[in-house]
Amino acid sequence: MTESNDTLLRDDIAELRKYHLVASGSDIPRGGTALVVPSGIRLMIDQVKSHVRDPKRLERACSTARASSPQLGTDHGDTINRAIALLRANKADEALELAQIANKKYRDNPDLKCLLGRVHLRTTPPDPRSADIAFRKAHELGCNRAELMSLWIEAKKQLQDWVGLIEVTRLADKRVPVAQNSHTRAHAFETLGDLATNRGDTGGAAKHYIEGVVEINNAFERGQVRGRVPELKDLRDSLLEKYVRIAERSWPDPDEYLNVWLATFEAFKFGLRHPALLKLGAERFQSWWSAVEGRGRDDPKAGTHLRRGVDNLGSMVDKLTAEQWPYSGVLASLQRVKSLLSSKF
16 A cells, blocks of 8 residues: 555554554464554544645555455454465465464354365365365355355365265355356266266266256256356257267167167257267167067057157257258258158058
């Protein structure tokens, strides 16, 4: 605010101390010295102004600084300000010591819990587990600080706690639902699906992929996609492709190819427009019926599935045509499969 350098500022403060115009001291170490102006000085404000160059500029700067400071009471606000100043000075260890002492003194203060978590994320190396614990306690105590949720989400990402990340972003939505939360959740579902795929849990993988798609589609329906539309659409395409691929992997027997078609059509309803995958689904549908015919016996249940599948394939062709889908060759292939299977009943 004074636009002074460190040396001049120290000299000025020393001069004020000489005349007992400021006092110093604090019961919490670290974070610099707390300076206190004696209350009597406030009575001399007009006389002080007359000796200060551009007092209005200083008053405006002070007002701006106070407005951006935490409104938590003198002790808590000063502690947070000092800890943040230490973080800005790359003194995270000192900020951590300050935050820990304050939290021991005020065990149920939600804002100090948030501060403690914030500092844990800035130490070298970061301690996201301790940060996560602190943020959860801050939330339970009713912390309303704007940065709580974004910091908590960052801790969950560092922990690679994807289930916890979904939980925290949903809590964040209760405050301010934004497109970023939906994207983060959908990405977490994708990661959970990938992990399930790697361990051979194809059913679990398919479930997580579709959950991610539903998350994105719900965001579009709620109109909470501002600024993230291309990213959300790309992520949805990736999830739907993985969903169909995992179905193909799960059902390698032609007798079971109906399940690949059903997964493809479900993905289509959710927004899948990948030409190769739609063609794959239709071909698997056709191959499944060929396998049914090869059994050499009537199967009324299979016949029901055939009729329903042909109807669904027809609706797919109609919708793609109405959308002026540019892949005319694939569209013709879908129509041929429909015509062929329609002749079977």
